[in-house]
Each structure stands twice: as C-alpha cells, then as structure tokens.
Amino acid sequence: MKTLLNIISNHPSGTLTGEILLHLPIPFAFLDWNGKLIWKNDFFSDKLFEFDVSKEASFIFEIFPTLDRARWGMLQSSLSELETVKITERIGDSQKKSHSIEIFLQPIRSEEASGVLLCFQSLEDQKELEGIRLLQNEVLESVATGKPISLIMDILCRRVESLATDVLCSVLLVDAGGRLHPCAGPSIPKVFSDAIENLPIGPKTGSCGTSAYRGEPVEVVDIETDPLWEDYKDLALPLNLRACWSTPIKLRDGRVRGTFALYYREPRGASDFHRKMVAACVHLCSLALEHEENQQQIHQLAFYDSLTGLANRNLFKDRANRLISQIKPGMSSIAFIFLDLDRFKTVNDSLGHNTGDLLLKKIAKRLLLCIKPDDTLARLGGDEFLILVPDTNETGVQTLTEKILENIQENVFLDGNEFQTSASIGISMAPNDATDVETLLKYADVAMYRAKAEGRNTFRFYQSEMNEHATARLRMESELRKALVQNEFEVYYQPQVDIRKNSIHGVESLIRWKHPQWGLISPMNFIPVAEDSGLIGAIDFWVLENSLKQWRAWNDSGIMIPNVSVNLSVSDFSGSTLIEKIDDLLKKYSVPAGVLTLEITESLMMEDKPELISTFHHLHKLGVQLSLDDFGTGYSSLTYLQKYPMNELKLDRSFVNALSRNTKADRALINAMIQLGTAFEYRIIAEGVEKVEQLEYLWEKSCYIIQGYYFSKPLPATELITWLRDFSTQP
Ligand code: C2E
Ligand code: CA
Ligand code: CA
Numbered sequence: 001m002k003t004l005l006n007i008i009s010n011h012p013s014g015t016l017t018g019e020i021l022l023h024l025p026i027p028f029a030f031l032d033w034n035g036k037l038i039w040k041n042d043f044f045s046d047k048l049f050e051f052d053v054s055k056e057a058s059f060i061f062e063i064f065p066t067l068d069r070a071r072w073g074m075l076q077s078s079l080s081e082l083e084t085v086k087i088t089e090r091i092g093d094s095q096k097k098s099h100s101i102e103i104f105l106q107p108i109r110s111e112e113a114s115g116v117l118l119c120f121q122s123l124e125d126q127k128e129l130e131g132i133r134l135l136q137n138e139v140l141e142s143v144a145t146g147k148p149i150s151l152i153m154d155i156l157c158r159r160v161e162s163l164a165t166d167v168l169c170s171v172l173l174v175d176a177g178g179r180l181h182p183c184a185g186p187s188i189p190k191v192f193s194d195a196i197e198n199l200p201i202g203p204k205t206g207s208c209g210t211s212a213y214r215g216e217p218v219e220v221v222d223i224e225t226d227p228l229w230e231d232y233k234d235l236a237l238p239l240n241l242r243a244c245w246s247t248p249i250k251l252r253d254g255r256v257r258g259t260f261a262l263y264y265r266e267p268r269g270a271s272d273f274h275r276k277m278v279a280a281c282v283h284l285c286s287l288a289l290e291h292e293e294n295q296q297q298i299h300q301l302a303f304y305d306s307l308t309g310l311a312n313r314n315l316f317k318d319r320a321n322r323l324i325s326q327i328k329p330g331m332s333s334i335a336f337i338f339l340d341l342d343r344f345k346t347v348n349d350s351l352g353h354n355t356g357d358l359l360l361k362k363i364a365k366r367l368l369l370c371i372k373p374d375d376t377l378a379r380l381g382g383d384e385f386l387i388l389v390p391d392t393n394e395t396g397v398q399t400l401t402e403k404i405l406e407n408i409q410e411n412v413f414l415d416g417n418e419f420q421t422s423a424s425i426g427i428s429m430a431p432n433d434a435t436d437v438e439t440l441l442k443y444a445d446v447a448m449y450r451a452k453a454e455g456r457n458t459f460r461f462y463q464s465e466m467n468e469h470a471t472a473r474l475r476m477e478s479e480l481r482k483a484l485v486q487n488e489f490e491v492y493y494q495p496q497v498d499i500r501k502n503s504i505h506g507v508e509s510l511i512r513w514k515h516p517q518w519g520l521i522s523p524m525n526f527i528p529v530a531e532d533s534g535l536i537g538a539i540d541f542w543v544l545e546n547s548l549k550q551w552r553a554w555n556d557s558g559i560m561i562p563n564v565s566v567n568l569s570v571s572d573f574s575g576s577t578l579i580e581k582i583d584d585l586l587k588k589y590s591v592p593a594g595v596l597t598l599e600i601t602e603s604l605m606m607e608d609k610p611e612l613i614s615t616f617h618h619l620h621k622l623g624v625q626l627s628l629d630d631f632g633t634g635y636s637s638l639t640y641l642q643k644y645p646m647n648e649l650k651l652d653r654s655f656v657n658a659l660s661r662n663t664k665a666d667r668a669l670i671n672a673m674i675q676l677g678t679a680f681e682y683r684i685i686a687e688g689v690e691k692v693e694q695l696e697y698l699w700e701k702s703c704y705i706i707q708g709y710y711f712s713k714p715l716p717a718t719e720l721i722t723w724l725r726d727f728s729t730q731p
Contacts, residue, residue, distance in 0.1 A: 028119035033079075035060040035072050038115060047120075051091045051099060060118070064089045064103070079107040079116055088123070099124055128163070128273050132280045135159040139284045149292050153184030156281060160262075161187060164274055168241070168263040171249075171285060174201060174212045174256055183258065189239045206232045207246035208259040215256055217247040222267035242267050247278055249285040257289045305379040307357055308364035316378035316386050320437045323390050327431050334430040335397040337387040338444035339367075339404070342422045342456040344383035349574035350611045351417065358414050363421065366407045370400065386441075394429070394461065401425050401459045409457070417610075422457035424448055433462050446470040453528060477533045479515065480526060484538060488514055491546045492714035495723065496563070496685060496707040499695065504724065505685075505705050506563025506597070509547040510714045511539065527569070536569045543567070545585055548596070550717050552589040559721060565597040565627060579618045586622075593623030597648060601629045613643050620645035627685075632673055641680070649677045651703070653688025659697050667697075674701050 027044035029037055037058055045055055048063065057063050060072065066089045078085050085105040099122050106117040138159060142152045157169040170185035170193075178201050182193040199205065201212040210228050211218040220226040221243050223236050229244075236244075246261035260282045262274060270278070300306075303315040311319075323334050341363065348356035360383065367377050367385060376388040389397060405423060412419045426447025428440045447462040449470060454460070483489060493507040513521045530536040544566050551564050572578060586593055598619065616626060627648035628641065632655055651673060658666035677684045686698050689708030698706065712723050 026119050026121070028117065030113075031060055031116045031118055033076065033115060035069070047122075053091065064091055064101075066090050067103075075105065079105060082107050082109065091120075091122075102126075128276070131163045132277055135163065135277075136280060136284060139288065143288045143291050146295070149288060150183055152288050153285070154186060156284060157184045157186050160277060160281060164262075164271075164277065166264065167274065168265075170208075170261045170263065171258060172196065172208050172212075172261070173258045173289075178212075180209060180212070180259075188263070192235060192239055192241070195235055204228055204230065206236075207244040208261050211246040211248050212256050212259050215248050215250070215254075217245070219245040219269060221269045224267070240265050243269070245270050245274075245278070247282045249282055249289060251286060251290050251293070257293075258285060260285050305381075308361055308379050310364055310368075310385075311376055311378040313378060313380050313386075316376055316380075316388060317437050319376050320388050320440070323388070324430055324435060324437065327435065332391050333393055333432060335387075335389040335392050336428045336430070336440045336444040337389065337397065337401065337404075338426045338428075338441070338448045339385040339387070339423050340425075340448050340452070341383035341408075342424055342452070343570065346570060346574055347419065349571075351415070355414050355417075359412060359419065359421070362412055362414070363408065363423075366410075367404065370404045370407055386444075397427055397429070397461075398459075401427065405457065405459065424451040424456050425459035426451055426462065427459060428462040443467070449473070452532070473529060476526060476529050477535075479518075480530055480533070480535055480539075483513060483515070484535075484542060488516070489539070489542065490514060490716065491543055491550065492716055493547075493550075493720045494707060494714035495712050495720065495727070496565070496705055497711050497727075498705055499699060500704045502730075504561065504727070506565060507561055507720065508565040508599070508707060508714070509543055509567070511543050512714075531569050531571060534571070537572055537575070540566075540568055540572050541581065544582070548585050548589040548591045551591055551595060554717075554721075559724065562595070563597055563625075564591075564595055565599050567599045567629065570601075573612055573615055578615060579622070582619065582624065583622060586624075594625065597625040597627050599627045599629040599650065602631065616644050628682075631677075632669075646682060648683040648685060649673075650707075651684065651686045653708075656686050656688045656694055656698075656708070659694045660691060671701060674703050678702065 027041065027047040029040035029044050032038055037060065048055055048057065053063050061068055067087075075085055075087070084107075087103050087105075089101055089103055091099050091101050101120045101122050103118065103120045108115060108117055135156070139152060139156050142155055147155075153171040157171060160169040161167060168185070168187040170188050171183045173181045173183045175181060180196050180199045180201060182188075182196055185193055196208075199209060201209045203210060203213055204227065205213065206229050207218045207220045218228065220228055223229045223233050223242055223244060229236065236242075241263045243264040243266065244261055246259045248256045249258040249260055251257050260278065262270065262278065303312060303318075304310065305312045320334070320336070327334070344356065344359070347359060360379070363383075364377070364379065364385070367387070371377055371387060371389075374390055376386075378386045378388070380386060387400075389400065392400075405425065408421055408423045412421055426444045426449065428434065428443035428447060430440055433443050434440050443462040443466075446466045446469075447460045450466050451458050451460040460466075490512045492510045492512050494510060495507055496505040497503070498505040511523050511527075513523070513526055515521055527536070530539050547564050547566050551561060554561055582596075585591075586596065619626065625647040626645065627650055628646055629650050630652045631649045632652045651670065655666070655670045655673070659670065674684055683705065684703050685705040685707055686694075686703050687707050689695055689698065689706045689710045691710065694708075695706060695710055698704075711727075715723055
C-alpha cells in the first residue's frame with residue numbers, strides 16, 4: 001500500500017496526494033491492466049455493501065455489470081496512452097437498487113507499480129450534496145444580508161423539508177436561563193410549538209430539551225416507548241410525530257444556543273443523507289446565531305454605555321435628532337437635562353475607580369426609576385448623565401428634576417461606606433432655546449455649570465446670559481493657567497489677635513490675584529474656577545510655600561509670628577503626596593510644624609472617607625494643626641468631627657455678622673457653637689469681626705481669638721510689619 005501511495009503522490013498527472021486519498025470519503029481501488037482488484041480502501045468496501053455488491057468481488061466486471069470485458073478492452077487503448085478516463089455506469093445487481101455512478105480511471109505506469117487507479121461517485125449522492133450546497137448558499141446569503149434570525153431559520157427548515165420530503169424540521173433557541181423558545185418549524189403544529197415555549201431544558205425533556213441539556217445529539221427512534229419522551233408523548237403522538245432526532249447548536253465558546261431537530265411521522269432513524277444534511281445545517285445555524293450575537297454586541301458597543309448599560313451619547317443624539325425633526329408649531333417642548341454628580345472626583349480618587357463605578361451604577365438605577373418609558377437616559381462618560389424628555393414643559397421638567405435631586409441625595413452604601421451624593425443639573429428646552437442637538441447640549445451644560453457655581457445640589461434652566469458667563473469663565477481659566485508662571489499672585493496676611501493677652505495669635509494667608517488688565521480679582525471669584533479646572537493644587541501649594549518662606553524671613557529678622565494658617569481645598573487631599581510635600585516644605589524653610597495650621601472647610605469632611613481620616617492623622621502626627629473653616633455653614637454635626645484630629649474651629653463670618661442683628665435665635669446659635677467647641681477642647685476663632693459690640697459679645701462668651709476688619713484687613717507682608725509695630729505699641 002505504501003508503494004501505491006508513493007506512486008500516486010509522485011505521479012506527474014496525479015493531483016491528489018496519497019495522504020489525502022487515504023482520508024477522503026471517496027471509494028477508490030487499484031486495478032491491474034486486466035481489471036483485477038489489487039487493493040481497495042474501506043470506503044470502497046462500504047459502498048459495495050451499500051449497493052448490494054459482494055465484498056468478495058475480485059474483478060471490476062463483477063462490480064459494474066455494464067462494464068464488461070469487451071468495454072474494458074476498448075478503454076484500455078486510452079488508458080495505455082496514460083489518459084484519464086471518465087465514464088458513467090450503473091452499479092448493483094437487482095434493478096431496484098441500481099444506481100447511476102460516475103467512474104474515474106487513472107492509469108499509472110512506473111517502476112514500483114503499473115495499473116489503473118479507480119474511484120467513483122454516485123450521481124444521486126452528488127445530487128443530494130448539490131442540494132445541501134444550494135441550501136448552504138441560500139442561508140449564508142440571508143445571514144450576510146442581515147435577515148432576522150427567525151426568517152433565516154424558516155428558510156433553512158423549508159429547504160430541508162423540500163430536500164427530504166419525509167421529515168419535519170424545527171429550530172429551537174435556548175436562552176441564557178436554559179429555556180426553550182421555538183424559532184422556526186414551518187410544518188410543526190402550532191399547539192406543539194406553543195407547548196414548548198419557555199420550557200426549561202433538562203435530562204428528560206424530549207429530544208430537544210435533553211440534547212440542549214446534555215450538549216450532544218439525542219436520537220429517539222420511537223417517541224412512544226422512549227423514556228425521554230415520557231412526559232411529552234401525549235402531546236406528540238396525537239400530532240403524528242413519532243420519532244425525533246435533535247442536535248444541539250453550539251457557539252464557538254461552547255454555549256448551547258439552540259437545537260436543530262428532524263421529526264418523522266413513523267418510528268425510524270435518520271438516513272445517511274439526513275445525517276449529512278443535519279451536519280451542514282447545525283453548522284449553518286451556529287454561524288447564523290454567532291453572527292446575530294456579534295451584531296448585537298457591535299450595536300451594544302456603538303449605542304450603549306458599557307458600565308451602566310444606559311444609552312450612550314450616540315444613541316442619545318440619534319433620538320434627540322429624530323424628536324427635533326418632528327417638532328411642529330404649537331407643540332410642547334423637548335427637554336435636555338444635563339446632570340453632573342457633585343464631588344464625584346473625590347470619591348474616585350480616594351476610594352478607587354471600582355467604588356466609583358459602583359456608585360455610578362447605583363445612580364444610573366436611581367435615575368431610571370425617576371423617568372418615564374418614553375424618556376431617554378444616557379451616560380456621557382464620567383459622572384455626566386443626560387435625560388431626553390419628549391413632550392413636556394417647564395413645570396413638568398422642574399417636577400422631574402426635583403424628584404431626581406431628592407432621589408440622588410438618599411444615602412448610598414458602598415463597600416461598607418456610607419455616602420451622601422448630590423448632583424447639579426442644567427436644562428435646555430427645544431425649540432425655545434435652540435433647535436439643534438449640539439447647541440442644546442451645550443446650553444444644558446452651561447446651565448449645569450451655573451447650578452454648580454450657585455451652590456451645587458440644585459438645577460438651573462438655561463438663560464441666554466449664561467452663555468456669556470460661561471465664555472467669561474473659560475477665559476478666566478486660561479488666564480489662571482498663565483497667572484502662576486507670570487507671577488500674578490500675591491499672598492496677603494490677615495492678623496488674628498488673642499484679645500485676652502492683647503497679642504498676635506497668628507495670621508491667615510489669603511491669596512490675591514493682580515491681573516495685568518482686569519486688576520485685583522477676589523479669590524471668591526477665581527478659587528471656584530481653579531477648583532473645577534484642577535489648577536487649585538498648584539495654587540494652594542504656591543501659597544503654602546510662599547507663606548512658609550515669608551515666616552522664615554520674618555523669623556530671621558526677629559519678627560515672631562506664632563502661627564500661619566493656610567487654606568486648602570477639597571481636591572488637594574485627593575493625591576497621595578500631600579503629606580510628603582508639606583513635610584518637605586517645613587524642612588526646606590526650617591519652620592516648626594506647630595506653626596502651620598491648615599484650614600479645611602466642612603464639606604470635605606462630610607464624606608466619611610477612611611483615607612482622608614488617615615491623611616489627617618498623619619498631618620496631626622507631623623505636628624501640623626488642623627482647623628475647620630466656615631464652621632456652622634455646612635452640616636455642623638460634631639459627630640463626624642470626632643473622627644478627625646482637629647485643633648481649631650473658625651466661626652463663620654455670617655454668625656458674627658448676625659450678632660449685630662441682636663436677635664435671640666442668632667445669639668443662641670453662636671452660644672451653642674462656642675460651648676460645643678469648648679467642650680471638645682477646640683480652639684475657637686471668630687472670623688469677620690468688624691464692630692466693637694461683636695468683640696465684646698464674643699469676649700463675654702469666652703471666645704478670645706479674633707480675626708476681622710476690626711483689627712485689620714488682609715495685608716501685604718510688608719504692611720503687616722507696620723501694622724504689627726503699631727499694634728504692639730498700642731496701650
Ligand atoms: P475664608 O477662608 O473664609 O477667608 C476669610 C475671608 O473673609 C477672606 O476673604 C477675608 O478677607 C474675609 N474677611 C476677613 N475679615 C473680614 C471682615 O471683618 N469683614 C468682611 N466682610 N470680610 C472679612 P478673601 O481673602 O476674599 O478670601 C475669600 C475666600 O477665598 C476665603 O474664605 C477662602 O475660602 C478662599 N481663599 C483665599 N485664599 C485661598 C487660598 O490660598 N487657597 C484656597 N484654597 N482658598 C483660598
Ligand atoms: Ca480660611
Ligand atoms: Ca472662613
């Protein structure tokens with residue numbers, strides 16, 4: 001045999017190599033020049049058996065009765081010329097089993113062997129194969145042209161049934177929860193399909209449910225007696241379904257996504273042809289289903305946000321465009337709601353992105369609960385959400401927005417932490433504000449910024465002057481970027497006086513911006529811009545360094561300032577290097593840590609973050625003092641304060657101001673705060689003291705450290721020296 005294969009593979013006219021011949025399901029044999037069989041492959045023997053020809057046949061004439069010795073003799077002349085010969089003959093003895101077949105004869109004459117290689121093919125087989133090939137083409141074309149899966153499966157079933165008239169074909173889909181859903185089955189009775197709908201797959205669920213469950217073909221040749229059909233035969237038998245062969249349809253990753261089944265009207269097994277057809281069809285089904293899943297994934301990626309599953313910007317814009325194109329005069333409005341979470345960056349930076357993602361998912365769920373089915377909720381990325389509300393008016397949007405703000409404010413529990421979230425919302429309306437999506441989105445964004453600037457946790461409708469404001473803001477941001485490099489900042493110092501000792505307690509560093517064209521700009525105006533644009537870190541660091549450098553200069557010239565207070569913003573705490581930076585600066589200018597007080601506003605501590613608490617404790621250990629600025633304006637709950645190692649409370653200016661109003665309620669409040677602070681052993685500083693009666697009242701209530709215009713406005717470093725000299729020479 002080996003030599004034979006060598007000959008074939010080396011033969012100049014041979015196109016098939018020996019290796020391939022061995023594995024091809026084609027019957028072939030080798031004959032000598034007299035037509036005697038020298039060798040045949042297994043497939044050849046199988047075919048002889050199928051065609052009812054004795055396996056013992058030793059001459060070609062015994063196999064093909066029409067190919068007798070006389071014809072062989074005539075063929076031999078062509079063969080001796082080494083030509084390939086193709087003839088059509090019949091095979092089989094009895095008339096009943098006779099088949100038309102095509103025979104190929106390949107003469108071989110070499111040193112190792114001499115004779116004729118023969119192979120043949122049944123023309124009926126060929127016709128069947130051609131049928132399957134056409135079916136394949138048709139289905140593949142339907143897949144490629146994006147026809148719906150149920151239609152593709154229907155085409156497939158109808159083709160199968162026309163190729164094999166004795167079968168009923170069915171395709172079921174299996175969902176992720178392991179339930180069956182009829183997809184196609186043009187000849188399957190409707191009562192039967194209806195009964196299968198939503199049936200869970202299982203180890204004893206007819207042929208299909210079982211094959212899906214096992215992940216392998218299940219061939220039931222008699223439904224009446226097979227235990228797999230015990231629970232379902234009463235349904236099948238009256239409909240004349242007697243046998244069923246089901247094959248699972250698997251995707252590339254091994255998941256069973258459906259079943260392909262042939263039903264018979266009599267108890268029987270599948271024919272050879274049916275098997276070939278099923279093999280081809282199951283492959284087609286899995287291709288089609290795989291394609292469908294891919295399409296869905298592509299669609300999902302293109303139009304949905306992967307984190308929350310909400311619509312993305314594309315889908316939002318698509319829907320908005322469609323709505324806007326349908327606007328007619330006199331119609332109600334379309335609202336664009338732009339929502340941005342407040343202080344989300346702090347959560348993300350301090351608790352990590354995973355927790356941030358979890359928070360976003362929770363917020364998405366809450367928002368979904370607030371909107372109607374016709375509204376579109378989208379996530380733009382980050383902590384920005386959009387809601388498109390068709391058919392509404394200002395009152396309607398306002399009601400919705402208030403509901404959203406209320407819902408978002410409810411506490412969130414994540415990783416064992418409790419959060420209070422809030423959001424700022426901007427709204428634009430079509431067609432009033434604009435009639436193109438880009439502009440409407442921009443306006444809603446501008447209005448959202450206004451809501452942020454005006455205290456957060458609120459909403460604003462777009463107004464035309466906001467746009468100018470937004471432009472001015474952008475301008476300020478770009479000017480701010482230059483200000484540090486161009487040295488436009490200066491630190492002013494406001495004295496804090498200990499009225500018991502009549503001496504200086506310390507100074508608060510307050511930044512000033514002298515813009516070459518705009519003049520002096522209040523930190524109230526530019527600090528929020530610096531915070532939003534991420535510039536605040538560099539600015540605060542600059543103030544800190546200059547304040548320490550100044551303290552060193554004072555100290556070197558014999559001016560003793562016991563304390564320097566510097567303001568820090570929330571975002572200064574989000575990085576991990578704050579402690580090292582402060583430590584480095586203290587060393588660089590040889591400032592004892594106890595001289596430095598860091599002022600932080602209440603909002604920072606509202607959120608209960610372990611990382612922040614640990615930063616505070618580190619700073620405390622370093623010897624740096626910590627002060628709670630604007631005390632009383634935020635949550636004023638001392639319970640969270642206890643977790644932080646604070647040294648000082650600064651009573652907000654608004655309370656000191658209220659003292660002049662002289663109402664009982666205001667006084668009661670300030671008394672309570674001083675008492676509370678004293679009880680916790682905090683140092684208490686009153687800010688914004690302007691009038692002598694305020695000073696006297698505070699003295700009476702044992703608040704002795706005073707900062708305010710009563711003593712001095714914030715001053716440039718040199719003027720502070722003059723002030724100090726005057727102050728210390730006062731009687
Ligand atoms: P703040 O920390 O509450 O600072 C006290 C503010 O009250 C200062 O305003 C000060 O000039 C003003 N003030 C002091 N005494 C009186 C008074 O008797 N009457 C009145 N009407 N006002 C008084 P300023 O300097 O305009 O700063 C405003 C805010 O800007 C500060 O409020 C602080 O939150 C922020 N800020 C200033 N410098 C910095 C800085 O370097 N970094 C950061 N992050 N924020 C700063
Ligand atoms: Ca302050
Ligand atoms: Ca303050």
